[in-house]
Amino acid sequence: MTERTAVVLFTRDLRVHDHPALAAAASAFDRVVPLYVLDPTLQKLSPNRTRFLHQSLAELREALRRRGGDLVVRRGDPVAETVKLARKVGAEGVGLSADVSRHAHRRERRLRTECERHRMFLRLFPGLTIVDPGALRPTGGDHYRVFSPYFRAWQGVELREELAAPKRIRLPDGVDPGRLPEPPKGDSPDAAEGGESVAQRRLKAWLPTLDRYDDIHDDMAGDDTSRLSPYLRWGCLSPLAVANRAGDRDGPFVRQLCWRDFYHQVVAGFPDLSTTAYRRGAREDWRDDPHALAAWTEGRTGMPIVDAGMRQLRAEGWMHNRARLITAGYLTKHLGLDWRPGMEVFFRWLLDGDRVNNSGNWQWVAGTGNDSRPYRGFNPVRQAERYDPDGAYVRRWVPELESVAGKAMHQPWRLPDETRRALDYPPPLDVPGSDPLWMR
Template identity: 70%
Template sequence: MKTAVVLFTRDLRVRDHPALAAACANAERVLPLYVLDPELAGRSPNRDRFLHQCLADLRDALRKRGADLLIRRGDPVAETIRLARDVGAEGVAISGDISRYARRRERRLRAECDRHRIALRIFPGLTIVDPGAVTPAGGDHYKVFTPYHRAWLGAKWRDEVATPRRITLPSGLDAGHLPAPPAGESPDTAAGGEGEARRRLRDWLRRVDRYQENHDALALDATSHLSAYLRFGCLSPLSVANAVDDPDGAFVRQLCWRDFYHQVALAFPDLSTVAYRRGVREDWRYDPETLARWQEGSTGVPLVDAGMRQLRQEGWMHNRARLVVADYLTKHLELDWREGLRWFYRWLIDGDVANNSGNWQWTAGTGNDTRPYRRFNPLRQAERYDPEGEYVNRYAPR
């Protein structure tokens, strides 16, 4: 094959990128492409800013390898086909994804590639074990985490692929302009990009052995902070798991939870809007004023308010705090989990369809929790996980 297009989506890296590696191995010339889709813009200013930083970093990494990141605006399918036809590309490569939007994009891209006699190949890389690769007897996906975890541990993981050293672009192409990162809403969000992600991973590997004992301690903040980089594909989840080198350890188990919700979302595309648990009773109250106080972090419950203020300040929240604030909204205030999901999705730089939706449904008792009626007492949670009040004083001082 002489020329191939690699359409980047949620895989903004050059290391362990199966689609990019295969294109470089099988084509003389490779066109890395990202299409700024107006349909996805504006949903979260924080994620928009993070995305643009990721794209700038990816462009720099590709330029160091002799290529560039081609930037286009519009419909990703139309722009991909237009570029492929302009350069006479014989193939298009893309990483598979699981959201309703991504699967619709993939179907449309396949139809257009078939119409123009262009080969389309879909590659893994979003998760460690492909969604749908392991299934229970008589079902299309695992509904409970523990049996999924057992199957996941027994699955064969793919081999990491080599990073291309040199990428050759056709000559005379307009690379396209990447605007400066837009303004986000949170002042203290993390910076995006594979370079920053690799730096954070190296730092995390020096501390990961203490994850089991410290990950719930709110004041220590002893978690990886890698979630946003996994969400945008700045890191391959497989390479993270391999770097930790403890498949049955506590941190890799969290990566398995990420895979678990991706296979749930693949099988249940309405995860963001419809209760996953059949027949569950949803008697949510409608109370805009109470919802607003929760959103603003002014409920009067210190740990809840601290978590909600961290969300707005950093575009991120400690996982234990996420459980507490979500439980407080749904189990104590009895407000609809969809309101919380939407608020999180607006602010979180790591917000995605699978994990944001899956975790909200788990907490609300409408999802995959085997104990759907469990409740968290926010005062006891604070006593246990923030006994000195350091986390609360950091974000919601009195």
């Protein structure tokens, strides 16, 4: 009797638990080839994410080896390498997780064409979101444009079953697994480590604080958010498994998971979200000010809460969510600079950098996206006084202001000139035509 073989192409689903494509292949086929293709065009985008990716791949390889298999690693064009390996091992077809980005759709179309040409199947599986992007559609539209009605519909969906990791994976004989490169040194010295077991430990350690999430998630100095976003971005954790552990689908934490699903269905209907204003008629009369953009990028704007966020980004490859709102709002609504370069700066540093969610969130803040209140702004001083009242977050990341006490921490330009000059901290950026309330 001929043994049946299938290839499972991993992309941003680097885990063995609740991996529908892997579970289906292990159940239906005698031999399974787990494959990851290192695409040179994606390896150059971010040293931080490349490091996180390679750490996650090393963990995935070990998890597969413990089950008798291995992670087969190739380099080059993902479609060409996948089809080449599938033909070599006599695979009937290829399985992978469905995705919504333009890059993923191009890969899927090319892979489907090549599989059909060589008489192999291509099957797509869920797994990157909790609810599939196409599962919910409003009356008269192909996707929800506003979050609240989407969330209400999302809460009523019957979720798929969470799948256990396969107990056994068997490779075909004679397959060279290939060498996995050593994780490169990232640009952020305090960046989190990648991998499924790291993600599971972090989730387990954080879950006891879940009941307090609504009270603590905006405490910038307390830093009690889950920090699971990089592991969700790379699929080291199943979003469904995280939602199941959280339990309450009405709760504020699960609501944040729903935002991930929301933007995936937005991009499925509007693929240009990372380059084009989503909201029709949105004003985009942005200023061109390279000096201001550089100061913002480097955390030298003279606005302490903004500089603290940008410095945390560079040090950790991560930024507190409240700081993301403040820094993005400052760039677009105060400095008047285009959201696209700001998004690229985030994408350059973030471990959780993701075209889908990063683009949606940046457009929301800039007033060009899915926000029903496009002209909302974030006054950085008021935000700092509310979410960092004693200045601990600013002191952590802006040591020049370590000696400043009270509200002056968030408005150092109000200090006496001699004191301010001694701090070696810049005054706020001068923006032509701007008269911000916090400067009066």
